[in-house]
Amino acid sequence: MKSLRRKRLLTKVGTVLLISGLLGACAPAQTAYHPSGNGIIDVVVPYGTGGGTDTWARFITPYFATMQDEVNRYQVENIPGGESITGTNTYVTTGVETGDQVLVASATTYFQSMLGHPAAEFQFSEMEPLVFNGTGAILWTGDRSGFGSIEDLLNSEEEALYGGMSATGLDLVPLLALEALGVPVRGVFGMEGRGPSRLAVQRGETDLDFQTTASYLSQVQPFVETGEAIPLFSVGILEGDEVVRDPNVPDIPTFEEIYQEYGGKTEEQRKAYEAYKAFVTPGFFFQKGLWANSGTNSEVIDQYDKMVGDLNADDQFFLEAASALGGYNLLSGKENREAFRDALKLDPEVMTFTNELLAEKYGAPVHG
Incomplete structure (x- = not known):
């Protein structure tokens, strides 16, 4: 049922790629x-x-x-x-x-x-x-996805579906985070805002969504309290040179915490992690x-x-x-x-990895 739902969604919006115009x-x-x-x-x-x-x-x-x-x-x-x-x-x-x-x-x-x-x-x-x-941001999932934790995502034999606006925009940050953890994931883009991407998870059309902290607290947190939404990690905030938990969502672990426990098992994951760190700072x-x-x-x-x-x-x-x-x-x-x-000082190897990921996995070649 989930596969059929995903196929319909991908057919509907999969051709709406992010670099048009x-x-x-x-x-x-x-x-x-x-x-x-x-x-x-x-x-x-x-x-x-x-x-x-x-x-x-x-x-x-x-x-x-x-x-x-x-x-x-x-x-x-x-x-x-x-x-x-x-x-x-x-x-x-x-x-x-x-x-x-x-x-x-x-x-x-x-x-x-x-x-x-x-x-x-x-x-x-x-x-x-x-x-x-x-600002901060939180990756979360809904109770309809069947994923209740990071462990569920890592152990899944089926790819989780991430819905967003543009792989070359802010969605790049959670995509790199998931790659760094080794989570099997695919994306569908072209959504017109964070409202539609949130609703897609709540309707069970996608599995994962990424919201800024302010939007998360107002639009998602009420569903966490009812068990309909599950936070997975936040980007945290920068305190000096260290990433710490976001004081606005102190109970949600940072991606850094999650990565130290589960990520970095392959060279590709290491490259994704380095790319994540580069883009999350300005992002x-x-x-x-x-x-x-x-x-x-x-x-x-x-x-x-x-x-x-x-x-x-x-x-x-x-x-x-x-x-x-x-x-x-x-x-x-x-x-x-x-x-x-x-x-902004991206290692050429990391830059190549990011561009190849965008072009080969998400159909968004930066250089046309």
């Missing part, structure tokens, strides 16, 4: 910057309106405006396309280094650069992070960010560093920001620049 992602070689006016900071958001990154940008930037005497407001411009490549290319080609124009980027944007997409004209290892906002620990171009004035960078510290010390801000920030503090880009850049 990327060929038109490249921005013009030269892009002129036209300021919106005095006292206005222009913000490029390389995603459409109403999404998570756009919402984050529109929530956080007014707070910065109130803290800068010379700034009246931040003006958001949405430039979607090419899984965020179009807008990001547009931003970097302007070359603004004064802080008058900034970029909001997210994990999908970082991944395009890390995976070496040929249309990406940006390198985050050379750009200046101003502000980061991390979740520093998931959303406000960015400036390489060469930006140090005074601009220092100013955002101070504003982040002041906001984190403001209890009223933290109450107002609970939903938008997912219960996590803002992080100074200046203080975390090197940690972010270190994560």
Whole structure:
């Protein structure tokens, strides 16, 4: 019955692969910057309106405006396309280094650069992070899947079905984690958001889903209490150089804990683990960010560093920001620049492994 259900789902959405539309992602070689006016900071958001990154940008930037005497407001411009490549290319080609124009980027944007997409004209290892906002995430299953634990997944003779949006986006992180554990898994992509992927598990159409902590707590946790949902692991949070349990879900073990017990038994699993560590850092620990171009004035960078510290010390801000920030503090880009850049230094062997996994197993060749 499960196999028939999966076959129907795969037939329905299996052809909706994740890199459609990327060929038109490249921005013009030269892009002129036209300021919106005095006292206005222009913000490029390389995603459409109403999404998570756009919402984050529109929530956080007014707070910065109130803290800068010379700034009246931040003006958001949405430039979607090419899984965020179009807008990001547009931003970097302007070359603004004064802080008058900034970029909001997210994990999908970082991944395009890390995976070496040929249309990406940006390198985050050379750009200046101003502000980061991390988040957690949880891999979970439903009671209809027949998998009640990691041990069940590892011992299954049948592949677990993971449903998601795009193998080259945030779904890459749990896919690499499962590969590192040696879990037999296959994926189906093209879902239009985390809501549909969650419902697919609850309807028994897929077995595994990955939700950010905020969504998990509001949409999945109630079903954990009834036994209809089972958490498997979280990505945790970064504390210095160490991954620790997410304080928002302290009872759920981190992937690091699970891997130390069950993973790394083969060379392929080791490569998957190294790839997981590389992508989880920008993908979740520093998931959303406000960015400036390489060469930006140090005074601009220092100013955002101070504003982040002041906001984190403001209890009223933290109450107002609970939903938008997912219960996590803002992080100074200046203080975390090197940690972010270190994560981008992918071993060529690991990079080859990741690209081959995407192309051969998930039909998503990054280079076309």
